[in-house]
Amino acid sequence: MEGLTGLQRAAKTCQIQIMSDKKKPHIPGLNPDHIVDHLPSYVSIQDRSLRILFVNASFKRDFGDATGRLCHTVYKGSPDICPNCPVRKTFRDKKVHIAEETVKLSSGKICQIFIQTSPILDSTGAVTAVIEMATNISRVKIDRKELITLGQSIALLSHGIKNILEGLQGGAYVVDQGFKDGDLELAQKGWGIVNKNIFDITDVVQNILYSSKNRPLKYESVLPGELLEDSVQLFREKAAAMKIKLEQQINPTVPKVRLDAAAIRRMLHNLLWNALEACHNDRKKNEHTVIAKSDHFDENHFMFEISDNGIGMDKATQRNVLEEFFSTKGSAGTGLGLAVVDKVVNKHGGRIEVVSEPGKGSSFKTIFNLTKPDK
Ligand SMILES: Nc1ncnc2c1ncn2[C@@H]1O[C@H](COP(=O)(O)OP(=O)(O)OP(=O)(O)O)[C@@H](O)[C@H]1O
């Protein structure tokens, strides 16, 4: 204890001497003898055995008064010294060292810190202690991770969008040719291609918006059957063009419920489009059907179910379908559709059940609480 207070005194004397060399600043609220307490970083002084001799106010606030304890027991709750301990390195070579560590605050919160160490030398040049300054960089780390994810997302999406834009250009070219040659049929064909690509790009943009923005739900009182009917209606023409039967089965006894209608429409849109694509990509069967259902699930729940007799999914695909950017469709899919479905369902406190068999087809049930209708 004697050495400890001696060192603390030495550290303070050092500060006071630095201050007395110049004019001490007169800043209201600042005690010049305790400048280190005003630092937002965690400052500690440690001896050769990594015992903490001094901590500043920020350190005390987040880790408690750790004076007298070993650094790794305070930061990590571990009896073992950290493998790349920068304090030990500084004791060895008297140089400044840096490190990044994951530590636990006394509140239990885990955070990332960036550490810099510097030696305290006596008059003979021997290291008597090491001063360590650690900065909480958790926020910076999160920002960096978000930026990396954003970069990857943009690269993946740009590819899908580029294909759609090429489709749009192709369609516009056909329309032009049709007009130039006075061939209305050709112009109509081109217009069909333009329309398909407008539909696709709208879809991608809507999914990007839903997956990137954390928008709060806008609840309204709606009949699930009506939402399903609206969504099915949007795909009638497409299904007919793809020669796929699109059936709707609505149980009219499912009452009005409180949902975000736009979000649920987006969910149904993704499920229906996946089902139609699964049928379209199936070359083995001659007849394809997509069934869209809204019904009771049990006493307290209702569900939407979209099933198809398309290509189906193997187990590995089923495990990954809800992951953002997971797609087996190459450049024809962005892999956002079911991630958006998952987000919408979770935000409503619902759940998803998937049943699928390769070659046979798939069924996606989204199950929600039945809530009381508002007046
Ligand atoms: N009804 C289905 N039948 C078979 N496979 C399906 C079905 N629905 C989804 N999948 C599989 O899940 C994957 C992910 O679907 P998701 O809707 O998230 O992305 P995507 O359809 O590939 O692209 P997009 O973002 O354009 O929707 C699909 O690529 C496909 O492999």
Ligand SMILES: [Mg+2]
């Ligand atoms: Mg999809």
